[in-house]
Amino acid sequence: MTTTNTHDTQILVDTEVPLVRIIREFDAPVEKVFRAHTDVDLFRQWNGPRGYKMDVPHFDCRTGGSYRYTHTTDTGFVAGFYGSFHEVRENELIVQTFTFDGVPDGVALEKLHFEDLGNGRTRLTATSLVDSFEDRDAFVASGMETGVNEGYEKLDELLAS
Amino acid sequence: MTTTNTHDTQILVDTEVPLVRIIREFDAPVEKVFRAHTDVDLFRQWNGPRGYKMDVPHFDCRTGGSYRYTHTTDTGFVAGFYGSFHEVRENELIVQTFTFDGVPDGVALEKLHFEDLGNGRTRLTATSLVDSFEDRDAFVASGMETGVNEGYEKLDELLAS
Helix, strand or coil, X not given: CCCCCCCXXXXXXXXXXXXXXXXXXXXXXXXXXXXXXXXXXXXXXXXXXXXXXXXXXXXXXXXXXXXXXXXXXXXCCEEEEEEEEEEEECXXXXXXXXXXXXXXXXXXXXXXXXXXXXXXXEEEEEEEECCCHHHHHHHHCXXXXXXXXXXXXXXXXXXXC | CCCCCCCCCEEEECCXXXXXXXXXXXXXXXXXXXXXXXXXXHHHHHCCCCCCEEEEEEECCCCCXXXXXXXXXXXCCEEEEEEEEEEEXXXXXXXXXXXXXXXXXXXXXXXXXXXXXXXXXXXXEXXXXXXXXXXXXXXXXXXXXXXXXXXXXXXXHHHHC
């Protein structure tokens, strides 16, 4: 899959292993994109779909730390997410786990690679690995694309502000 | 693969996904087998190959906690391991991440399922998922089998004491 607009989000399913790869470029330096993922006051401003209320009761973004946050829709539905930060390597890598409360036995291992493209631009490659192709395909079919796209558009706005 | 001795350890490579499955039964109640994994004073007594010195500088076995331990050989080689406890569900499940210091970019997502077989017996099924078949096969070929077998033999002894 190729895109002509560098700000499009590519969501690619791996053919060999049950993994989703999300690739997105940002017009901001790697330090700034990284900090928008590790600083809770920035993270809460862009994560998730538009129009949701974001609450972050716990966010300790360091190697060995953990997090919990919720998205609340305007109809009052609350979706909770939690996980651990396995490793946080400054301006380079975050390895974390991820579970949605609605699927309590599901867990993904996520790696976020931050790549300095020069000229104040950054490529983020996020992979999400689960232990079956069915679960991976269900995740992709869940409507996650809207949340990912809208979240990164909000992140563009935050990085430009 | 089938075994005639219930105390044999089965190490099975999955054909569909890059996962190793380790199955082992113990002549002890599930509560006792679980506690040997979560109580650091018990864990340090059985984990790893025989003849290694085990040090556990950090072990916070609860949902959102993390750990670090080292094995030191009699020649002074130190192998360090660390990770996060994504979820700890009493007498049932531990979901954790695992990295060996020697392969700092490698990370496995591990699930330990504890199953009460009745009559004071327990089956432990541990899965270890990585994001490529090459890494999975390198892990299996690394000599991990000795550490797993000897560790579980030491756990048998601890559970019987």
